[in-house]
Amino acid sequence: MKFYKDHYDVVIIGGALAGLSAALMLADKGKDVLVLERHNLPGGIATSFVRGGIEIEAALHEMMSIGPKDNRLKVGKFFDDMGVDIDWLKVPECYHASLPGLEVTLHPGLETFSREVDAAVPGTYDKVLRLLNLCTTVFDSVNELSVHPMSKPKMLLKHEAFVKTAGYSTQEVLDTFGLPQKALDLLAPYWIYVGTGFRELPFTIYSVLMADYVGYGSYIPHKFSHEMSLKMAERAEAMGVQIEYRQHVDKILVKDGRACGVRTARGDEIRADYVISSAYPNSVYTHMIEPADAVPPAAIKMVNGRRLSLSAFSVILILDRTAEELGIRDYSVFRGETMDTHACYDELKGLGPYRYITCICHNLANPDATPPGTCSYSITTLPRVDGWKTVTMDDYDRVKHEVARQLIDYMSAYLGVNLLDHVLECVIETPMTIAHYTGMWNGCIYGYAHTMDDHIIARLQTAGAEHFIDHLEFSGAHQISGDGMGPAVTNGRKAAKNVLDTMAKEAGK
Amino acid sequence: MKVKGFLKDVTGASRVTKARLAAFEQASAQPVRSDPIGDVARQLHPGKLLLRVTDIRDASKTAKTLRFEAADGRRLPLFQAGQYLVLDLDIGGSLVSRPFSISSAPADTCGAHSFVEITTRRSRGNGFVCDYLCSEAKVGDTFMAMVGCGQFYYEPLRDAKHVVALAGGTGITPFASMAREISLGRLDMDLTILYGSVSSDDIILKDQLDASACDRVHVVHVISGDEPSWQGERGFLSAELIRKYSAEDTTYFVCGPQVMYRFVHGELAKLNVPRRRERFEVFGQAKDITAFPGYPQELKDRTFRITVVRGIHEDVIDAKATESVAVALERARIPVETGCRSGECGFCRSKLLSGTVYVCPENDGRRAADKDFGYFHACSAYPTSDLKIRIPIL
Numbered sequence A: 001m002k003f004y005k006d007h008y009d010v011v012i013i014g015g016a017l018a019g020l021s022a023a024l025m026l027a028d029k030g031k032d033v034l035v036l037e038r039h040n041l042p043g044g045i046a047t048s049f050v051r052g053g054i055e056i057e058a059a060l061h062e063m064m065s066i067g068p069k070d071n072r073l074k075v076g077k078f079f080d081d082m083g084v085d086i087d088w089l090k091v092p093e094c095y096h097a098s099l100p101g102l103e104v105t106l107h108p109g110l111e112t113f114s115r116e117v118d119a120a121v122p123g124t125y126d127k128v129l130r131l132l133n134l135c136t137t138v139f140d141s142v143n144e145l146s147v148h149p150m151s152k153p154k155m156l157l158k159h160e161a162f163v164k165t166a167g168y169s170t171q172e173v174l175d176t177f178g179l180p181q182k183a184l185d186l187l188a189p190y191w192i193y194v195g196t197g198f199r200e201l202p203f204t205i206y207s208v209l210m211a212d213y214v215g216y217g218s219y220i221p222h223k224f225s226h227e228m229s230l231k232m233a234e235r236a237e238a239m240g241v242q243i244e245y246r247q248h249v250d251k252i253l254v255k256d257g258r259a260c261g262v263r264t265a266r267g268d269e270i271r272a273d274y275v276i277s278s279a280y281p282n283s284v285y286t287h288m289i290e291p292a293d294a295v296p297p298a299a300i301k302m303v304n305g306r307r308l309s310l311s312a313f314s315v316i317l318i319l320d321r322t323a324e325e326l327g328i329r330d331y332s333v334f335r336g337e338t339m340d341t342h343a344c345y346d347e348l349k350g351l352g353p354y355r356y357i358t359c360i361c362h363n364l365a366n367p368d369a370t371p372p373g374t375c376s377y378s379i380t381t382l383p384r385v386d387g388w389k390t391v392t393m394d395d396y397d398r399v400k401h402e403v404a405r406q407l408i409d410y411m412s413a414y415l416g417v418n419l420l421d422h423v424l425e426c427v428i429e430t431p432m433t434i435a436h437y438t439g440m441w442n443g444c445i446y447g448y449a450h451t452m453d454d455h456i457i458a459r460l461q462t463a464g465a466e467h468f469i470d471h472l473e474f475s476g477a478h479q480i481s482g483d484g485m486g487p488a489v490t491n492g493r494k495a496a497k498n499v500l501d502t503m504a505k506e507a508g509k
Numbered sequence B: 001m002k003v004k005g006f007l008k009d010v011t012g013a014s015r016v017t018k019a020r021l022a023a024f025e026q027a028s029a030q031p032v033r034s035d036p037i038g039d040v041a042r043q044l045h046p047g048k049l050l051l052r053v054t055d056i057r058d059a060s061k062t063a064k065t066l067r068f069e070a071a072d073g074r075r076l077p078l079f080q081a082g083q084y085l086v087l088d089l090d091i092g093g094s095l096v097s098r099p100f101s102i103s104s105a106p107a108d109t110c111g112a113h114s115f116v117e118i119t120t121r122r123s124r125g126n127g128f129v130c131d132y133l134c135s136e137a138k139v140g141d142t143f144m145a146m147v148g149c150g151q152f153y154y155e156p157l158r159d160a161k162h163v164v165a166l167a168g169g170t171g172i173t174p175f176a177s178m179a180r181e182i183s184l185g186r187l188d189m190d191l192t193i194l195y196g197s198v199s200s201d202d203i204i205l206k207d208q209l210d211a212s213a214c215d216r217v218h219v220v221h222v223i224s225g226d227e228p229s230w231q232g233e234r235g236f237l238s239a240e241l242i243r244k245y246s247a248e249d250t251t252y253f254v255c256g257p258q259v260m261y262r263f264v265h266g267e268l269a270k271l272n273v274p275r276r277r278e279r280f281e282v283f284g285q286a287k288d289i290t291a292f293p294g295y296p297q298e299l300k301d302r303t304f305r306i307t308v309v310r311g312i313h314e315d316v317i318d319a320k321a322t323e324s325v326a327v328a329l330e331r332a333r334i335p336v337e338t339g340c341r342s343g344e345c346g347f348c349r350s351k352l353l354s355g356t357v358y359v360c361p362e363n364d365g366r367r368a369a370d371k372d373f374g375y376f377h378a379c380s381a382y383p384t385s386d387l388k389i390r391i392p393i394l
Helices: A017-028 A074-082 A111-121 A124-146 A150-160 A160-165 A172-175 A179-184 A189-193 A203-216 A224-238 A280-286 A297-304 A340-349 A393-415 A431-438 A456-466 A483-509 B006-010 B012-025 B036-044 B128-135 B168-182 B206-212 B239-244 B258-270 B325-331 B370-371
Strands: A008-013 A033-036 A048-053 A054-057 A087-089 A096-099 A100-107 A219-221 A242-244 A249-255 A257-265 A268-279 A313-319 A332-335 A355-359 A375-381 A423-429 A472-474 B049-058 B064-070 B084-091 B094-101 B115-121 B142-149 B160-169 B190-199 B217-223 B250-255 B278-280 B303-310 B314-318 B347-356 B358-361 B376-377 B381-383 B387-390
Touching: A008 A017, A008 A257, A017 A033, A017 A483, A017 B370, A033 A054, A033 A074, A033 A268, A048 A423, A054 A224, A054 A313, A054 A423, A074 A189, A074 B314, A087 A456, A087 B036, A087 B064, A096 A179, A096 A189, A100 A111, A111 A124, A111 A179, A111 A203, A111 A242, A111 A393, A124 A203, A124 B128, A124 B250, A160 B006, A160 B012, A160 B325, A189 A203, A189 A340, A219 A224, A224 A242, A224 B128, A224 B370, A249 A268, A249 A280, A249 A332, A268 A280, A280 A297, A280 A472, A297 B012, A313 B064, A313 B217, A332 A393, A355 A393, A355 B376, A375 A393, A375 A423, A375 B303, A393 B250, A431 B250, A456 B012, A472 A483, B006 B012, B012 B084, B012 B250, B064 B128, B084 B115, B084 B128, B094 B115, B094 B168, B115 B128, B160 B168, B160 B258, B168 B190, B168 B206, B168 B217, B206 B217, B239 B258, B250 B258, B258 B278, B325 B381, B358 B376
Parallel strands: A008 A033, A008 A268, A033 A242, A096 A332, A268 A472, B160 B190, B160 B250, B190 B217, B250 B278, B303 B387
Antiparallel strands: A048 A054, A087 A219, A096 A100, A249 A257, A257 A268, A313 A375, A313 A423, A332 A355, A355 A375, B049 B064, B049 B142, B064 B115, B084 B094, B084 B142, B303 B314, B347 B376, B347 B387, B358 B381
16 A cells, blocks of 8 residues: 655655644645654644543643734734634733732733833833833844845844844843843743743843734634644645654655655655654754764764753643633733742752743633633643653652642632632643653753854854755754744744755756 | 944854854764653553453453553553553454553552553443453453553542542443552542442452452442342432432542433432532443434435545545444454544544534534534544545554
């Protein structure tokens, strides 16, 4: 029996957001594409599942870079351009920040946000707005330069703020604004979505995050992230892409220094001109390349020279009361004992207690999220993989329940309601859960940490020299744009663009 | 604008690029292959394993317990007491798979002979897999199986500390596992099992249940048949009986035949049990799909054709209107992964390319977006026309 064609232009390993974005873009250019996904549905962690008859979001908190229908940002525009028609719901606020002595809800819009910070910390309006405007300027430059690269002198002229902040950490730039600590605390919560303390985090990344979320707000798909993943997959198939589920890729086949196909766990050998891998470079270079000696030492040095970023731990509760009845007022709450990002980061290296967390109540952006009279409430922390590496199969259930209970107790105290009295369904997701469903290296969903020695600008500048095997591209959180579901789409498109550029170059020879 | 000074500001990009290259230069060229988090995930969920039958013994006059160990001697995954395994069999010309609750305890996977046991009874009708296991299977036989599936287990963050289990027939198996795990001090809960049987001869796993009894595990046998010498509880699992054994805060776990589900559901309603305190194990395959509301009766004797697409390959098979698409595939010996056989787990998620299916309303565990795009769970969908479907290549 023959299940595959003799040859494909491109084989994509992984049918999550990055892989599907690459597939859409390549199919749009008429390429013959095969996507191999290990799970039996698309999306990776951008998915949902059904428990006790109730559909539950697996991972998505907020989708950035979407924008309203009449003013789409790049990810929203890509979906529109590709004919992926998602029923987006706007998330009502940026977040509610909860710190000892500080409870503030902040809404999108640069002026609105600045005004709300000012109301909590009087006299900061001008400085906060100036900071957000700087972030927006840098954000606009990043977006323009990613499409239209230009010479350095010209860049300095046209993108001065971007160039001049490029070499600095978030902390170094924030320091120049002279904001009081309380205001800085309110400007820190989105830090969790990059997971690098401010003294290490490139200001460029902070800018993009703040400008995008605060300037334009965020969105979620009406029927959970599975709606987004499935519509991408359906659209790709309609454009001629072959997607095969339940196919785990064991090996990437290399001949004469060039990727030429893959072998699945089932034993199928599939030939292709190009391979795009959503599997981490760590997996690829240490386990998947065949023959193994096709991996140059420089590739190993590159993965060893980078720091794996965060994984995730979530307790998702379906509660037998409405959000209103339980006093849950905000879609998204960031809570911590401190917003000292380095102290938060240190805490994430262990197995808890975790006190820097983010909570999402989907019903407050999507009233249909659960049946009438109930609501969903998820409590998430984003631990580093280090602590979890010590957990064995025999400890696993105990550890995950201890952590889950600590998080539930922490938020019960905050809400003044014992959440444990209202649990209809309880699902605990751990780094192991992520590794199980997606195969991601050490359960890491965040790729490599954005740091001053793994800066996005440096990634862009040296990307060309990091093609250690011809015709092998990577897509996913481990690529230039880093972690997050919006950046996943960007990373996938970048991989497809690299393939298309190489195809054009080689055709021109 | 200025951050620190013109020269330092404008050289930032080259500074960070140098820093990145320096970090790579200093890094080791020794491959780091370890993925301990992935390793634990693979130990817990190794996928299908080849298991060998190492023991078969009577669990009642009509029931048998089959013990399985990994054919390669490896340790079996640590499942949750109450979960099932999915057994693949090649019998009667069909490639079939069926879920069986594991009756042994998770602790039994931790010893030198890591094993799991299932307990099944000869059917009084269409249970050809149960019949095969009870009469044909022998020590040394091997089967592929996936160990540790399903959501029917005690969750301390959700359930009351005191659980009353309402069991009928082979529905005792998940509770036998829980009881043994509690008695070994490995599961922190109090369990009272109300186990309904027609006669005392029908009681399954009596020895294991007796051996598990302790201050946290109580087993109450309830006999419904006419048995004059019976000293214990009699009748059905009525509201009155359930109330007698309940604590102030109790979670009820229910597992048994479909008729018992309906009865117990009604009895629990009389006790005003909050929804979060009721846990029902999945039904299993509908015994008679034509009995469900909305089933198109006029089609029930029809046979349809299904074009099955796997990759670029197509097969055409026959399918009876009253049998699920999963059964049609199994009869045609096309590998299909199923788990719960109740529409819940989604292992058999498939795409309808053309045609129509009837989905069992009590077994519809699909995602909302999946419904919009014609996905169905093959174990709980029945053809109502010729179909074209796409399923994964296994």
